[in-house]
Amino acid sequence: MDSGKETIFKDRRMARANTVNIQFVNPTDFNVVDEEGSLKYVGTVKKPVNCTCHSFINLNTEQYEKAHPEPAKCKHIYRAEELLTVGR
Secondary structure: OOHHHHHHHHHHHHHHHHHOEEEEOOOOEEEEEOOOOOEEEEEEOOOOOEEOOHHHHHHOOHHHHHHOOOOOOOHHHHHHHHHHHHOO
8 A cells, every 4th residue: 555545544543533432451551442331342552552453453464564664553542542642
């Protein structure tokens, strides 16, 4: 994928991140929960970032990992990082 498309998709993920419900387990690990509070995914913002959602898994193909120093971030990771910077 060229860098222009990567930027567009990144911007879309960041825009959708505000709809995500995050519960922190500790300062770096988080749970993604639905409206009822049921667990959907788990992740970490500690380097290297990780999330169990399908988007994160599908974004980080072998080809992407060879071309980039860090994993691509899903909307859950963007939201967790945002909450950490603004103080939850």
